[in-house]
Amino acid sequence: QVQLVESGGGLVQDGGSLRLSCVASGRPASLVAMAWFREAPGKEREFVANLGWQSNVPLYADSVKGRFTISRDNTKTTFYLQMNSLERRDTATYYCAASLYYAGVDYSHYAFWGQGTQVTVSS
Numbered sequence: 001q002v003q004l005v006e007s008g009g010g011l012v013q014d015g016g017s018l019r020l021s022c023v024a025s026g027r028p029a030s031l032v033a034m035a036w037f038r039e040a041p042g043k044e045r046e047f048v049a050n051l052g053w054q055s056n057v058p059l060y061a062d063s064v065k066g067r068f069t070i071s072r073d074n075t076k077t078t079f080y081l082q083m084n085s086l087e088r089r090d091t092a093t094y095y096c097a098a099s100l101y102y103a104g105v106d107y108s109h110y111a112f113w114g115q116g117t118q119v120t121v122s123s
Contacts, residue, residue: 002026002112006096009117012086016121020081022096022114028077033099036070036081037107038092038119047105048094051079059105063089086121093118 008020024031035050049060049070058070067086072079083090094117097103097110 002028002031002098004096004098004112004114006094006114006117009094009119011120011122014086014088014121014123016086017082017084018086018119019083020094020096020117020119021078022080023078024098024112025077028098030100031076031098032101033103033110034070034072034079035097035099035103035105035110036094037097037110038090038094039116040092043092045095045107046092047107049081050103050105052102053098061105083119086119088121088123091119091121 003025006022031053036048037045039045047061051058051070067084069082096114098112099110103109
């Protein structure tokens with residue numbers, strides 16, 4: 001089993017930046033993929049970015065490409081989402097997720113989830 005705990009959300013003005021963190025515990029060495037998703041009120045959970053745990057190759061949703069960066073630390077126990085040039089449409093609850101297998105952009109393929117952290121972008 002793997003446990004994920006997010007932090008770093010908050011309130012930021014339009015154009016500002018935030019960095020989300022997700023700490024993995026339990027058996028992080030067994031992970032193959034990690035990802036960030038977000039869910040806005042009344043909308044479906046949306047893929048934001050993912051990263052191969054070993055390959056370190058990122059994939060981004062078109063809506064965040066060029067503004068967000070997913071990364072991990074060298075110990076492979078923490079991964080991050082650096083969010084720059086934030087816009088009001090980025091307001092959502094952000095979730096980190098992880099998988100023991102390649103999981104792609106479909107949230108149903110990720111077995112492990114954090115509790116979520118709220119990001120609110122104000123004008």
